[in-house]
Amino acid sequence: DIQMTQSPSSLSASVGDRVTITCRASQGINNYLAWYQQKPGKVPNLLIYAASTLQSGVPSRFSGSGSGTDFTLTISSLQPEDVATYYCQKYNSAPPWTFGQGTKVEIK
């Protein structure tokens, strides 16, 4: 099965900082990569699908890039409401799906 490795596992940044999270697949997955945000005690929420397409209603400070095996989630200007754990997920053409281990984002 394809493994997904996220880095870093956690980060602390100041409000207004640019934040970057990476996700690496053990094999190429084209652009079948999604990013989810899970705020403390809440349900996961889809931010980005197909590696770079912003889900409806998601603030434009979030962006995704990459293809093949290397992907990036960027928050252009970190806001207090962005405190959450972020997960990447590969979804290819058919299951099984795999999530990254998560990146916890905190405010410095």
Next chain:
Amino acid sequence: EVQLLESGGGLVQPGVSLRLSCAASGFTFTTYAMTWVRQAPGKGLEWVSTISGSGGSTYYAASVKGRFIISRDNSKNTLYLQMNGLRAEDTAVYYCAKDGYCSSTTCYYYYAMDVWGQGTTVTVSS
């Protein structure tokens, strides 16, 4: 409004069975694959199982294969997860999620899991 509402969780002893349900509304249920994802306390997300819109194709994580059965009743707009032989390591919040769009012959997973339920908690302990 698209909604998913899970039910059926609880505290059970190891080895017993439990059936989770996920009631869907606000979309054409039969045309979407559905997925169960779980999250153990303090841990990350783990994909559990996916079923196609017709129910004809099912997929399982290795950790639950042979013990869990995913199914759906399209006449009731409801997804199920039958969990047999429960273990302590199955303790988690279980989420159902709306997944790929399915035609009569295949499913297309381009849009990822765009709607999630609120989750139901399963605790396996003696």
